[in-house]
Amino acid sequence: MAQDWKSFNPVLIPNIPDLAKIDVYEKNGGYSALKKILVDEKWDSKSVINEVKEANIRGRGGAGFNAGMKWSFMPEPDGGPRYLAANGDESEPGTFKDRKIFEFNPHLFIEGCLIAAYAMKIDAVYVYIRGEYREFIKMMDKAIDDAYKKGYLGKGILGTDFSVDMYTHSGAGAYICGEETSLMESLEGKRGYPRVKPPFPAQKGLWGRPTTINNIETLANVPHVINNGASWFKSIGPDSHPGPVLYGISGHVNKPGVYELPSGMKITDLINEVCGGVRNNKGIKAIIPGGASTPPIRGDVIDGVTMDADGLREVGTLMGTAGMLVMDEDTDIVDVITRISHFFDHESCGQCTPCRDGTGWLYKLMSRINRGEGEMRDLDLLIDVCNKMEGRTICALADAACWPVRNAVERFREDFEAKCKKTVYAVA
Ligand SMILES: Cc1cc2nc3c(=O)[nH]c(=O)nc-3n(C[C@H](O)[C@H](O)[C@H](O)COP(=O)(O)O)c2cc1C
Ligand code: SF4
The missing domain is CATH 3.40.50.11540 (NADH-ubiquinone oxidoreductase 51kDa subunit)
Known part of the structure; x- marks a missing residue:
């Protein structure tokens, strides 16, 4: 209820x-x-x-x-x-x-x-x-x-x-x-x-x-x-995911912070009413709803979406820790995902080969694309690396490293392609 x-x-x-x-x-x-x-x-x-x-x-x-x-x-x-x-x-x-x-x-x-x-x-x-x-x-x-x-x-x-x-x-x-x-x-x-x-x-x-x-x-x-x-x-929030939630909201909002509110809050209410809207009245490029490991979603799909397991599943993401990162329309999403990849590469404990090597490859590929030196086929390579990491390791860090990359490539493909297209090939 x-x-x-x-x-x-x-x-x-x-x-x-x-x-x-x-x-x-x-x-x-x-x-x-x-x-x-x-x-x-x-x-x-x-x-x-x-x-x-x-x-x-x-x-x-x-x-x-x-x-x-x-x-x-x-x-x-x-x-x-x-x-x-x-x-x-x-x-x-x-x-x-x-x-x-x-x-x-x-x-x-x-x-x-x-x-x-x-x-x-x-x-x-x-x-x-x-x-x-x-x-x-x-x-x-x-x-x-x-x-x-x-x-x-x-x-x-x-x-x-x-x-x-x-x-x-x-x-x-x-x-x-x-x-x-x-x-x-x-x-x-x-x-x-x-x-x-x-x-x-x-x-x-x-x-x-x-x-x-x-x-x-x-x-x-x-x-x-x-x-x-x-x-x-x-009685607080949706039956399938009830209770009070500490929403930690950061990024391009006017009033970032930790807010205790019912589970199942609309993302738009959290941003516009609780956090006083997006800085400088900009549009929203992307949201990461529950900490860096949860899949990013596009700003144009968030209308009516609620912060609970079912609501977020409908748009292909997860509640995680309810640590919501809001990114405005000027955000360079490729740059953001590169930084996130760096974090997971740095934090992999190195026990499992797919994670130890895979997080390194994700970061290297993301950096290359981010510098404008990537090729279009690198986008397929990113997905291929994710396919070889997910579900093949001791703990969920490897999956957590893949989700932002995989989903960003799929959901913000035009941003990735724009950076790849800048590649200049020397003709001998
Ligand atoms: C790489 C990694 C880091 C995690 N870090 C935390 C953390 O900082 N705090 C936390 O409560 N759970 C963290 N978790 C989840 C825990 O493994 C575990 O699921 C959780 O503590 C269980 O508590 P809960 O059932 O009350 O959520 C992490 C999981 C992974 C894979
Ligand atoms: S998946 Fe977990 S256990 Fe395996 S290397 Fe990565 S962090 Fe270590």
Whole structure:
């Protein structure tokens, strides 16, 4: 059921001064969801998982998988340790929304982790945070300390027999460490190489033990689902992809920023009403809707398109992290895709040949075309390289590197051809 976005009240980053302080958070209803399940109503873990599953919180880290469903994959306890890894690596160009939760509402996220830990019988939560977020790591450490002091973390939480510990862990600048299995390698102190799946993390995760990985924003939604019910969550935005979303909007708009609004917002409302329109009243050349890895779409197809999985699928793209990049009519799309290709070439971990070599080839070819030195056949070569990379590697970075290139060549072919046509051949 859709709700009027203009009357929507933010719940993830509401406008409450000093909400990052634990006392303020408590005064505004904070930790009441945890109390509800542990003390007041004594929910069992299965009821928590079912409520979260029913809410259909689709993972906000990019893949959009139902969080409760993922939690239900954790095996029954066998006496050994079990882990939750909260993914705050946030290193994809165009994505900058989890930082707002660290900065403005860390206790909501901690409470979400605690509820997840209770539901999945987790012993320790690791919060993996992008290394460049130095200040936010400090803020999270302070929030975690305060939660320990108040008895929300540690042994015998709220006088019950539920115990869990929580730690932050800093990344060191590698985008690949946001990929869930690579994140676990990094947490274990190793080089951030993605693991082959199966086994999946729920079976064999951190230190070989059952582990669930969730994005920060995904977990921050959980206390609200427990307090208000799955039906409340599903009343926000479309049924197939409900709830509040942190839209991180950048590029050629007058008011870029992170805006919390219902899922399923029209792209044009986000640009024109929320972000005050395109700079200098220009037209729109292209949109990248959900971080640099999601396929770009042309500005002339966005009318009526909504920001949710189904809406974006209709125009051949993905919701990703809802980090939307807006490019005006003067944008050199070939140049943009060249830069994106450079990013993926730089960030490939190098384990798989199709990705290690393929990202390099994509960048080399894109650079050649961008310099005006490309030939028309290079466009076919780009697609051919993508065909040899997609679905043939350990992790999804290779696919992520291909999608912008493949879709840009197909959707903005005239721009690519215009650059190729500039090639001057020397005649002997
Ligand atoms: C190369 C790569 C980088 C990723 N980076 C992130 C990231 O920074 N943050 C994140 O939450 N998910 C990231 N993901 C997705 C994670 O692997 C995983 O799907 C996600 O953390 C699961 O959480 P969710 O189900 O709550 O979305 C990345 C995936 C890939 C392939
Ligand atoms: S696809 Fe690329 S980033 Fe992922 S494991 Fe293979 S080489 Fe590494």
